[in-house]
Amino acid sequence: MTTTTATLNRRSFLASSAAVAGGFSLGFGVPFSRAEAQTGVQEVNAWVVIHPDDKVVIRIARSEMGQGTLTGLAQLVAEELECDWTKVTTEYPTPGQNLARNRVWGNFSTGGSQGIRQSNLYVRQGGATAREMLIQAAAKDWNVPAAECSAANSVITHKGTGKTTTYGKVAAAAAKIEPPKDVKLKDPKDWKIAGKGVKRLDTRDKLTGAQIYGIDLKLPGMLTATIRDCPVNGGKLKSFDAARVEKMPGVKKVVAVDGKGVAVVATSYWQARTALAALPIEWDEGPGGKINNDDITALLAEGLTAEKAFIGNQAGDAKAAIAGAPKKLEATYSYPYQNHATMEPMNCTALWTADKCEAWGPTQNGEAALAAAAEAAGHPVAKCDFHKMLLGGGFGRRGRSDYVRQAVLIAKEMPGTPIKLVWSREEDMTHCAFHPVMQCKLSAGLDASGNLAGLHVRLSGQSILASLLPQNLQNGMDPVVFQGFNSGGTESAYGYNISNLLIDHAMRNPHVLAGFWRGVNTNQNAIFMECFMDELAHAAGQDPLEFRRKLLKPRHLRVLNAAVEKAGWGKAPPGVYQGLAQIMGFGSYVAAVAEVSVSDQGQLKIHRIVAATDCGHAVNPAQIERQIAGSFVYGLSAALYGECTVKDGAIEQTNFDTYNVMRMDEMPKVESVIVPSGDFWGGVGEPTIAVAAPAVLNAIFAATGKRIRSLPVMNHDLRKA
Amino acid sequence: MVAISINGKIYQTNADPRTPLLWVLRDDIGLTGTKYGCGVAQCGSCTVHIDGVANRSCQVPLNSVGRRKVTTVEGLAEGGTLTKVQQAWLDNDVPQCGYCQSGMIMAAAALLKSTPKPTDEEIDAAMTNICRCGTYQQVRAAIHDAAKG
Numbered sequence A: 001m002t003t004t005t006a007t008l009n010r011r012s013f014l015a016s017s018a019a020v021a022g023g024f025s026l027g028f029g030v031p032f033s034r035a036e037a038q039t040g041v042q043e044v045n046a047w048v049v050i051h052p053d054d055k056v057v058i059r060i061a062r063s064e065m066g067q068g069t070l071t072g073l074a075q076l077v078a079e080e081l082e083c084d085w086t087k088v089t090t091e092y093p094t095p096g097q098n099l100a101r102n103r104v105w106g107n108f109s110t111g112g113s114q115g116i117r118q119s120n121l122y123v124r125q126g127g128a129t130a131r132e133m134l135i136q137a138a139a140k141d142w143n144v145p146a147a148e149c150s151a152a153n154s155v156i157t158h159k160g161t162g163k164t165t166t167y168g169k170v171a172a173a174a175a176k177i178e179p180p181k182d183v184k185l186k187d188p189k190d191w192k193i194a195g196k197g198v199k200r201l202d203t204r205d206k207l208t209g210a211q212i213y214g215i216d217l218k219l220p221g222m223l224t225a226t227i228r229d230c231p232v233n234g235g236k237l238k239s240f241d242a243a244r245v246e247k248m249p250g251v252k253k254v255v256a257v258d259g260k261g262v263a264v265v266a267t268s269y270w271q272a273r274t275a276l277a278a279l280p281i282e283w284d285e286g287p288g289g290k291i292n293n294d295d296i297t298a299l300l301a302e303g304l305t306a307e308k309a310f311i312g313n314q315a316g317d318a319k320a321a322i323a324g325a326p327k328k329l330e331a332t333y334s335y336p337y338q339n340h341a342t343m344e345p346m347n348c349t350a351l352w353t354a355d356k357c358e359a360w361g362p363t364q365n366g367e368a369a370l371a372a373a374a375e376a377a378g379h380p381v382a383k384c385d386f387h388k389m390l391l392g393g394g395f396g397r398r399g400r401s402d403y404v405r406q407a408v409l410i411a412k413e414m415p416g417t418p419i420k421l422v423w424s425r426e427e428d429m430t431h432c433a434f435h436p437v438m439q440c441k442l443s444a445g446l447d448a449s450g451n452l453a454g455l456h457v458r459l460s461g462q463s464i465l466a467s468l469l470p471q472n473l474q475n476g477m478d479p480v481v482f483q484g485f486n487s488g489g490t491e492s493a494y495g496y497n498i499s500n501l502l503i504d505h506a507m508r509n510p511h512v513l514a515g516f517w518r519g520v521n522t523n524q525n526a527i528f529m530e531c532f533m534d535e536l537a538h539a540a541g542q543d544p545l546e547f548r549r550k551l552l553k554p555r556h557l558r559v560l561n562a563a564v565e566k567a568g569w570g571k572a573p574p575g576v577y578q579g580l581a582q583i584m585g586f587g588s589y590v591a592a593v594a595e596v597s598v599s600d601q602g603q604l605k606i607h608r609i610v611a612a613t614d615c616g617h618a619v620n621p622a623q624i625e626r627q628i629a630g631s632f633v634y635g636l637s638a639a640l641y642g643e644c645t646v647k648d649g650a651i652e653q654t655n656f657d658t659y660n661v662m663r664m665d666e667m668p669k670v671e672s673v674i675v676p677s678g679d680f681w682g683g684v685g686e687p688t689i690a691v692a693a694p695a696v697l698n699a700i701f702a703a704t705g706k707r708i709r710s711l712p713v714m715n716h717d718l719r720k721a
Numbered sequence B: 001m002v003a004i005s006i007n008g009k010i011y012q013t014n015a016d017p018r019t020p021l022l023w024v025l026r027d028d029i030g031l032t033g034t035k036y037g038c039g040v041a042q043c044g045s046c047t048v049h050i051d052g053v054a055n056r057s058c059q060v061p062l063n064s065v066g067r068r069k070v071t072t073v074e075g076l077a078e079g080g081t082l083t084k085v086q087q088a089w090l091d092n093d094v095p096q097c098g099y100c101q102s103g104m105i106m107a108a109a110a111l112l113k114s115t116p117k118p119t120d121e122e123i124d125a126a127m128t129n130i131c132r133c134g135t136y137q138q139v140r141a142a143i144h145d146a147a148k149g
C-alpha cells in the first residue's frame, strides 16, 4: 500500500534499504501484489505467502519489541500450515494495508501482553485455512479427493498413489480456491512447532549490526531533526532565537513544533543536537512549572484519608470487620514515577508532500501511529501509511504516538524531504508518560486465631486513563487503577478469599503525564498487597507461605506451590533469606521466591529467584523463560533504583547516570518453572514484573527486620534494625 | 577532511573533528550497527574496539582517533562467518529487542581477548553495559560458551 512516490525514488530506496537491512521483508513499502507479480511469490491468504522455492512468509500484525511475539505467532501459523519451519520468514503488513483490506489482520496494538493470547485463534485459523487450500489445489491437480491427501513439512502427499508435491508448486492454484470455513484446529497436544522452545527468527541480524531499527533508517535526501519539548507537561513554547543557530554547520531549519516544542533540522544528528543545545528558547511553563515533588507527595497523602473515593472492589463490610477485630494493622506504601527508558530513544522518520504522507518508525501500535501521522499530516488516512520498524524496546512507551506526530509536523515544514526525528536520551528521560505515582494505605483486622477478618485498601494517586484516554473513564472512575485488585475474572486478580474487603481509589492527578508502563498498575498493586500480606502473616505469628495458603484460590495456590517447591521454601543457605509473592496478571498466574542477603554495611545481594508461571498454553517455553528473566531485570531495576522526581514542574532525572538500572553484576540467578494448565491463554511479557519487587522486599524484611514501604529501595538504609 | 580506519578500510570524513566517533560512524560512514543509548558513557550500546580495546564511542571525539584502528560490530564477521562470540550469541538465542547487543558483543569480544576464560566476577566487572530487556543471564551463558569454544 505505497502511497508516496513523489520525491522518493522507489528503486533506489529499496536498493539501499535492502543493501543495509538485509532482513527487510518484501512487503516493506512495496504493494504485495506488485512484488508477487514480479517474482511469482504467491499470497495464499492474508497470513501466508509462499515462494516458488517453498520459502514461507508469515505475516505478523503485532509489533516485535524483543518479547518474541514475532516468533511465537509464526509458530502458531506454521503449526497449522504444516510447513517446513526452517523455511519460515516473517513480514509486517502496514496498517494502511490493513485498513484497505477491511482489517483482515485484526488488531495491530501490542500492549497488555496480548500479542499471542488475543490473536492465537485467528492466526491459527489463517494457517489451517491456507493448508487446506494448498491440499485442495494439489488434489484438484491430481484429480483425487482432497480427503485422501495430507500435508507435512511443506509437502503434500496422496495416500493412494504416493504422489507428492510441494507448497511452492501449488501455491498459485491454491490462492484461487475458495477458502474453507470452519477449519479444525489441532489439539495442542499434537503440536510439533508451537509449544517448543524453537530459536527466535530475528536473531542473526542483531549480532552483525545488519538489523535496521527506526533510528538507523536512511532514505535518499533525508535530513535529521532533534527536538526539545517544553520540560513541563502542559507548558508551551514562548519564543526561540533561530538566527543564533541557523548558520551553524549542517543546520537547515529551525521549526516550532505543536506550539510546545522546537526542533532543529540538520544534515546529521550531531549537528542538529549541537545547534539545539545552543538555541535560546523561552518557555511558558504554565501552572505545572510551580510544582515540586513534595507537592505531589502531599497531594497524594491527603487522598489516603479523603471522604470521597471510587470503589473498585467490595465484599462484606470491611470497615466494620476491621473495627471489631481484636488485632489491627495499618501500613502506608508509596510508589514513584518511573520511566520506561527503552534502549532505543524515541524516533520516527516522515516524508510529507501536499497530497500524501508516509512515516517509518518503531511503534507498539501501527494503526494508532498511522492515525497520528494522518492527523498531523492533514491528509486522509487513505493517503498515508506507516511502516513499522523493529523496536529497540517498547515496554508500553511506544503505544503512544507523540513522536510520530512530531516527526510529521516537522516533515510538513519541509515538503518532499524525508526527516528523521531522533530524540536525545535526555529528551526521552524527561518526556514520557510515566509509570503513575501512587500511595496506598492498607488497614486490616485479624481475628483471635490470626485469620484475616477484613481488609481495606485505599489507593491515592494518578490515573493513566485521565492522562491518556479520558474518554475511557467510567463516570470519572479509572478501572485500570484496580488492575490486580480484582477478586476473580480472567485478566488480573489478587487471588485471596477475603470476605470483608474494600478497595477504593482517591484519584489525584498531578500535572505530570502518566502512562502504561510494562506491567502497568499490577506492579505497585502487587507490592501493596503482597508486602502487606507478609506484614499480616508476621503480625499473626504465622509463616508467610502458610498464611497465604489458607486464603489462596486453587490456581493461584498451584503456581505458588510450584515456586516454593522448586525454591525449597524455608531451606535457604545460612545468611540468605527468602521472600515470596504471587498474583494473576495479564491472564497468567505467577509466583516468585526471592533469596537475598544483606551485609552488615547494608549491602543488598539478590542471589536467586525462582519464578513459576501458569500461562495456560506455553507457545515457546524458551522465550517465556527469557521474558521471565527479563521481567526481573525490569521489575527489580524499578524496585531498586527507579524514581523520577519533579522540580519546578520538570522531571529531574535526565540520563542513566541519574536514573540507574540494574546491570549484569546485580543479576540474580533466575530459575523459571512453567506450569501451563492448558485450558486458557495468558500473557507472559508483563505478569512476572509484579512479583519481582514484593518477593525481594519481603526477603529484605526477612533478612533485616526492615519493612520498606516506599520505593525505590536505594533511598533506604538496609543495615539491620 | 579527516581520514579514519574502520574495519580495515580508510574512510574520509568531513565531520567536525570534535564529533563523537559514534555519530561519525552512524551518520557519516553509514555504519549503524553501533548504537546510541545515552551519549554519556553509561550504557555501552556504542562500544567499538580501538586498536582492539573496548571503547564507548560516544566519548571518543573524531580527532582523538588518529591512526588507530577502529572495529565496529560490522567488522567482526568476515565474509559472513560469525566469530565465536557471535556464534555463542546465536546458539544461546541471546538478544531480545537486540538494541544493546552490538555493544554487548563488542564488550564481550574485548573481554575474551584479554581474559580468555573469564570467571563470573570478571564478567561482572567487564560487562557494565545496560540491557533494558534483561538478557544478562543469556549474555553470561554465551560468554562462558564462547570461552569454551
Ligand code: FES
Pocket (backbone or CB within 6 Å): B035, B036, B037, B038, B039, B040, B041, B042, B043, B044, B045, B046, B047, B056, B057, B058, B059
Ligand atoms: S551511547 Fe555511549 S555509552 Fe551509552
Ligand code: FES
Pocket (backbone or CB within 6 Å): A066, A343, A392, A393, B095, B096, B097, B098, B099, B100, B101, B130, B131, B132, B133, B134, B135
Ligand atoms: S536486548 Fe533489548 S536492550 Fe538488550
